Amino acid sequence: MEIQPQKDFLTKLAYAKMPFGKYKDRYLIDLPEYYVVWYHNKGFPKGLLGQQLQTVYELKLNGLEYLIKNIKNL
Template identity: 80%
Template sequence: MLPDKDFLIKLAQTKMPYGKYKDRYLIDLPEYYVVWYHRKGFPKNKLGDMLTTVYELKVNGLEYLVKNIQKQYLK
């Protein structure tokens, strides 16, 4: 199932709310951190859904999709 447009826009605007990478946009989290978090288990909430999507985007080299959305919506 592909995320809808509104979900991707929200993903592009969301920052990590806690931890070492607090206040960094989710799409800008280092890949190793997202992979580690994937192995550990993402939270079972909206943030977890977003991190799961970030994981899929990063391992498939598709971060540019969210970066393009950021250029439009984070002016």
């Protein structure tokens, strides 16, 4: 397992913003939990945004949002 691609993915996730909708331009990690759960139930979009939202879901589910917020504060 390579560490660098995971590190790059998490760094990009820390600065990724919602590109559309009610929460447009909000950092993905700052999206309300109910909204991310709604995507989990509905189905995540295809591509990078879907991967990022799925990761945000897992982080919020496990109370690990602080990991991404710490990356933004570096």
